[in-house]
Amino acid sequence: SSTFELDSSPHRRLNILTGEWVLVSPHRSKRPWQGQTEVMHDEDRPEYDPKCYLCPGNVRADGELNPPYERGFVFRNDFSALLEDTPVFASNENDLLVANNQRGICKVISFSAKHNLTLPELSVEEITDIVALWQQEFKSLAELEWIKYIQIFENKGSIMGCSNPHPHGQIWSQSDVPMEILKETERQKNYYAIHRESLLSAYLKLELAKKERIVYQNNHFVVLVPFWATWPYETMIISKRHISNISLFTEGEKSSLADALKVLTTRYDNLFECSFPYSAGMHQAPVNGGEYDEWHWHMHFYPPLLRSATVKKFMVGYELLANAQRDITPEFAANRLREISDLHYKMKLN
Amino acid sequence: SSTFELDSSPHRRLNILTGEWVLVSPHRSKRPWQGQTEVMHDEDRPEYDPKCYLCPGNVRADGELNPPYERGFVFRNDFSALLEDTPVFASNENDLLVANNQRGICKVISFSAKHNLTLPELSVEEITDIVALWQQEFKSLAELEWIKYIQIFENKGSIMGCSNPHPHGQIWSQSDVPMEILKETERQKNYYAIHRESLLSAYLKLELAKKERIVYQNNHFVVLVPFWATWPYETMIISKRHISNISLFTEGEKSSLADALKVLTTRYDNLFECSFPYSAGMHQAPVNGGEYDEWHWHMHFYPPLLRSATVKKFMVGYELLANAQRDITPEFAANRLREISDLHYKMKLN
Numbered sequence: 001s002s003t004f005e006l007d008s009s010p011h012r013r014l015n016i017l018t019g020e021w022v023l024v025s026p027h028r029s030k031r032p033w034q035g036q037t038e039v040m041h042d043e044d045r046p047e048y049d050p051k052c053y054l055c056p057g058n059v060r061a062d063g064e065l066n067p068p069y070e071r072g073f074v075f076r077n078d079f080s081a082l083l084e085d086t087p088v089f090a091s092n093e094n095d096l097l098v099a100n101n102q103r104g105i106c107k108v109i110s111f112s113a114k115h116n117l118t119l120p121e122l123s124v125e126e127i128t129d130i131v132a133l134w135q136q137e138f139k140s141l142a143e144l145e146w147i148k149y150i151q152i153f154e155n156k157g158s159i160m161g162c163s164n165p166h167p168h169g170q171i172w173s174q175s176d177v178p179m180e181i182l183k184e185t186e187r188q189k190n191y192y193a194i195h196r197e198s199l200l201s202a203y204l205k206l207e208l209a210k211k212e213r214i215v216y217q218n219n220h221f222v223v224l225v226p227f228w229a230t231w232p233y234e235t236m237i238i239s240k241r242h243i244s245n246i247s248l249f250t251e252g253e254k255s256s257l258a259d260a261l262k263v264l265t266t267r268y269d270n271l272f273e274c275s276f277p278y279s280a281g282m283h284q285a286p287v288n289g290g291e292y293d294e295w296h297w298h299m300h301f302y303p304p305l306l307r308s309a310t311v312k313k314f315m316v317g318y319e320l321l322a323n324a325q326r327d328i329t330p331e332f333a334a335n336r337l338r339e340i341s342d343l344h345y346k347m348k349l350n
Numbered sequence: 351s352s353t354f355e356l357d358s359s360p361h362r363r364l365n366i367l368t369g370e371w372v373l374v375s376p377h378r379s380k381r382p383w384q385g386q387t388e389v390m391h392d393e394d395r396p397e398y399d400p401k402c403y404l405c406p407g408n409v410r411a412d413g414e415l416n417p418p419y420e421r422g423f424v425f426r427n428d429f430s431a432l433l434e435d436t437p438v439f440a441s442n443e444n445d446l447l448v449a450n451n452q453r454g455i456c457k458v459i460s461f462s463a464k465h466n467l468t469l470p471e472l473s474v475e476e477i478t479d480i481v482a483l484w485q486q487e488f489k490s491l492a493e494l495e496w497i498k499y500i501q502i503f504e505n506k507g508s509i510m511g512c513s514n515p516h517p518h519g520q521i522w523s524q525s526d527v528p529m530e531i532l533k534e535t536e537r538q539k540n541y542y543a544i545h546r547e548s549l550l551s552a553y554l555k556l557e558l559a560k561k562e563r564i565v566y567q568n569n570h571f572v573v574l575v576p577f578w579a580t581w582p583y584e585t586m587i588i589s590k591r592h593i594s595n596i597s598l599f600t601e602g603e604k605s606s607l608a609d610a611l612k613v614l615t616t617r618y619d620n621l622f623e624c625s626f627p628y629s630a631g632m633h634q635a636p637v638n639g640g641e642y643d644e645w646h647w648h649m650h651f652y653p654p655l656l657r658s659a660t661v662k663k664f665m666v667g668y669e670l671l672a673n674a675q676r677d678i679t680p681e682f683a684a685n686r687l688r689e690i691s692d693l694h695y696k697m698k699l700n
C-alpha cells in the first residue's frame with residue numbers, strides 16, 4: 001500500500017491519560033488462530049447457592065453470617081490484599097532497594113441477592129442502587145484521613161480471575177496513590193494548567209464532533225472506545241460534567257450512570273452472545289491530598305475477548321516487554337458496539 | 351502484628367528500572383483458590399510433525415519451504431504485526447488524537463529442528479547456537495538505519511498465547527523505541543549521569559553481597575529474582591559486565607548465557623514438574639540513536655504460574671486499573687528457585 005490508512009496500516013497512538021503509546025496492527029486480525037481457546041462456562045446457576053459466601057444468609061470465611069439482604073451488600077474482604085493495621089515502615093538502600101509499608105481496606109460489594117444474575121440482567125433501578133452504594137462507600141472511606149485513594153472495580157468472569165460467579169465487585173482503598181492514578185493525575189494536571197479545561201472535557205468535545213468512536217450517550221455520560229484503546233473492545237464511560245469523583249454525583253447522574261452501565265454491559269454480552277468477561281473500574285481523584293481540580297471522573301472497561309467467546313487477546317511477550325499492542329482498530333470496535341441491540345440475547349430466546 | 355516485616359506485612363517496592371511501584375501482599379498467599387484452573391497439555395509430541403510450519407522441510411503460510419535445518423532457523427513472520435513498507439504518517443489534533451506510522455520487521459526463530467523439545471531440554475552447545483543466532487540477527491537488523499529498537503523474546507506455553515509448541519521465539523524490530531525501553535532508558539540514564547556506573551552494576555553488587563534473591567550465577571551472568579518482581583516467579587538474567595547489547599557478547603559470554611538459560615528454565619520446569627510457561631525477552635540499548643552508554647543488557651522472565659502447574663496469578667482489575675500486585679515475596683520465590691535441582695524432571699523419570 002502506498003498511502004497511509006489508519007484502518008489498515010500499522011501505527012502507534014498516544015494514550016493521553018497515561019502518556020503511553022499503543023501499537024495498532026489492523027492487518028494482523030486476519031491471522032488464523034490455532035492457540036489456546038477458553039472454556040465456556042455453563043451459565044445455568046441457581047438463584048440461591050447454599051455454598052456461595054455472597055448469597056444472603058450464608059456464612060463467610062471469617063464465620064460471619066450475611067444478612068438477608070435484598071439488593072446491594074458490602075462487607076470487608078476476608079482475604080484482603082491490604083490491611084488496616086500494617087505498621088509504618090520505609091527503607092531505601094542507595095536508591096536501589098526502595099520499599100514502604102502500605103495500609104488499606106479492601107471490601108467486597110455484592111450487586112444482587114440473586115446468585116445467577118449479572119450486571120446487564122439487573123434493572124436500571126437496581127443498578128442505580130449499586131451506584132448509590134459505591135457513592136456511600138467512597139464517602140465513608142474518604143473520611144479516613146490516612147486513605148489516599150479508593151479503587152472501585154469489578155472482575156467479571158473466571159477468565160478475569162473472578163472466583164465466584166455471584167455478581168460482585170471490589171473496593172480497595174490504600175495509604176498511597178497507585179501508579180496508574182499517578183500517571184493520569186500528572187497528565188490531567190499538565191493539561192488543566194495550560195488550558196483551564198479538563199483533558200477529558202476537551203477530548204469528549206472532539207469525540208462528540210467526530211462521532212467515529214462513540215458507542216452510546218445519555219444526559220450525563222458518554223460511552224466510547226478511546227482513540228488509544230489497548231484491549232480489543234476496551235471502552236470508557238466519561239461524565240459529561242467535569243466532576244472529580246463519585247461523591248459529587250447528583251441523583252440524575254447516578255441513574256444515568258446505571259443506564260450507561262446497563263446498555264454497555266448488555267451490548268458486550270450480545271457481541272459474542274456470552275456473559276462477556278472484563279475488568280472494569282472507576283478512575284477518580286485521590287482523596288485527602290488537596291484539591292485535584294484537574295481530575296475528571298471516568299470508568300475503564302478492559303475486556304479480553306478478541307474474536308469470539310473463546311478466543312482472547314494475549315498480552316504477552318512483546319506487550320509485556322516492549323509495548324501495548326492491538327489488532328482490530330478502535331473504530332472497528334466502536335462500530336460493532338454501536339450497532340448491537342440493547343435487548344439482552346437471553347431475553348430474545350424467551 | 352506490631353512490627354513491620356518484609357516477609358509478612360503488606361508493602362510497596364520500587365522497580366528501579368521503570369520507576370513504577372509494585373504492591374506486595376505476602377499474607378494473601380494463604381487465600382484458598384476456587385477460580386479458574388489451567389489445562390495441562392499432553393506433552394507427548396512427535397519429533398517431527400508434518401503439519402507444523404516450523405519443522406524442517408515443511409511448507410509455511412506464505413508457501414515457502416523450510417530448509418532441512420538442523421539447529422536454529424530464522425525466517426520472516428508470515429503474520430507480522432509490523433511491516434517494512436508502511437508509509438510515513440504523523441498526526442496530532444490538539445494533543446488529543448496523536449498517532450504516527452510504525453515500520454518494522456518481525457521474525458520467527460526456531461530453537462531446534464525437533465518439534466518435541468523445549469529450551470531446557472537442549473544442550474548448552476545447542477543453546478549457544480541460538481544465542482549466536484540472536485546475536486547475528488541483532489547485528490544485521492541494527493544495520494538498517496531506520497530500525498530503532500530490536501525486541502528478542504519468547505512466549506512459551508499456550509497460556510502465554512503461544513500457538514505452536516515447536517520451540518521458537520520471535521524478534522520484533524521497529525522504527526520507534528517502545529514504551530518499556532523508554533522508561534528503562536530514562537532511569538538508567540539518570541543513574542549513570544550521577545554515579546558514572548550503570549544502575550544494574552550497582553544493583554548487582556548489592557544483590558551479590560546480600561545473597562537473598564540470587565538464584566544462580568556463572569562467570570558472566572547472574573540469575574536473580576529482582577527486589578521489585580511482579581510475577582510470582584519473575585526473574586532477571588543480568589550480565590556481570592556492563593554491556594549495552596548482545597552484539598558485544600564474547601564467545602565466553604555466549605556460552606555462559608546458554609548455561610544460565612539452561613539452568614533457569616530447567617529449574618522452572620522442576621518447580622511444578624511441568625513445562626513451565628513464561629514470556630521472556632532481552633532488554634538492551636536502542637539502536638541507531640546515539641551512544642546509550644548507560645544501558646546494561648538484561649533479560650526478563652515473566653512466568654504466570656503462582657501455586658501449581660494449573661493455578662496462575664491473574665493480573666486483572668486492581669492490577670490493570672491501579673497498581674501491579676503480587677502475593678508471595680520475591681525472597682520466597684528466590685529461595686525455592688535456588689534450592690531446586692538442575693536435573694530436568696523428565697530425566698529423573700528415566
Ligand SMILES: O=P(O)(O)O[C@H]1O[C@H](CO)[C@@H](O)[C@H](O)[C@H]1O
Pocket residue numbers: 035313314315316317318319325505510511512513
Ligand atoms: O505472534 P504470535 O505468536 O502468533 O502471537 C503471540 O505473541 C504476540 C507477541 O507477544 C502477541 O501479540 C499475541 O497476542 C500472541 O498470541
Ligand SMILES: O=P(O)(O)O[C@H]1O[C@H](CO)[C@@H](O)[C@H](O)[C@H]1O
Pocket residue numbers: 155160161162163385663664665666667668669675
Ligand atoms: O480478590 P479476588 O477476586 O479473590 O482476586 C482477583 O482479583 C484481584 C484484584 O484484581 C487479583 O489480585 C487476583 O489475582 C484475582 O484473582
